[in-house]
Amino acid sequence: VAAAARALEVSRPFAEEHAQVLSAELPMDPLWADADPLRVEQVLTNLLSNAKDATPAGGTVTVTTGLADEAERRWVSIAVADTGAGIPEAQRGRLFTPFHTTKEEGKGTGLGLSVSYGLIRGHGGTIRVESAVGRGSTFTVVLPVQG
Template sequence: MPKDLDENEKELKAAYALLKETQAQLIQSSKLTALGELSAGLAHELNQPLTVIKGLSQYLLRSCGPQSQDHEKLKLIVEASNKMEQVIKHLMIFARSETLAFKPVDINNLINDVFPMVKELLVSGSVEIVLDLKPVPTVLGSAGRLEQVVINIVANAKDAMPDGGRLTISSFTEVRGKQTFARLAVSDTGCGIPEDVKERIFDPFFTTKEAGKGTGLGLSISYGIIKEHGGEITVESAAGKGTAFHITIPAGE
């Protein structure tokens, strides 16, 4: 019996939504690939002259002494080259070509391991931290890279709550059909993300922070890392109320 029109239309709509989603992911991953290729060359070329600038300005800073009228200017050069070094380090992460040896990782252990660093990050603002860790399946991955994702998200949460607030890290198991996933959610009660900004936050170099403060690489790196783990990262946010990042990684031994 032929399917009725309604049902056909529903299927078509679902297929179209899936196509849109796949297309969005493809665009995101091709952006990252392009950036990876560009970064490999750039990072290499920039590192050498930067080493010279940094080395010489540090030398001059030491030798001219704090009384010199150029002392402050030299300090600015040293600080600026430190900042550039950070950006280059970020780029190197995109540029690396080796594939990592993945090992079994327990997300809850990872959160406990990274917790002192999270506390350290939030220590200056009056941010309450809530941990809500439920049993999760083991995932296959790189604990170091996954820790980096948590740190990136927490650093953003900190910036979103300059007047304090609450950071919640929770974990739990999700079962979808035959697949089991470890889920991790990091939420804040910060400024939230406006609709038009939301679609760009995972783009490399997208930042709303003032010049010199953000490189706009934190979330695009995190996105790449979660994709490497076969997982998903999504955001949910209400302007003025807060933001939650949800990470899903398939279970694996």
């Protein structure tokens, strides 16, 4: 997914500014999702920004793309993983709710994940989150394969 490479390119200076490692595991052959690439880039840029905010200096943010087979369909999978503080289980159920934020006051609007979720759902996909307090979080965008 070219959108992943573009989102990484935009996010790299911010990661370097915070002494974080930004890495990517992208396949050699392009993956094509049945989605608007600008909207996918918008979602990934938001996820990368959140990962940067959650990850301490010296931490790592990794983007991984690949294919997945689920429910008798092929999907493009794009994961953004960080080595940040993680998200407590009590907050995970509200992450995609408008105006809900885990950031300190004045640092976030609580709209980024809600808008991202709506954009991905509008393209027939979903966003999943896995997190462990003290170890980090992984947000995975899953979109239908083009064609």
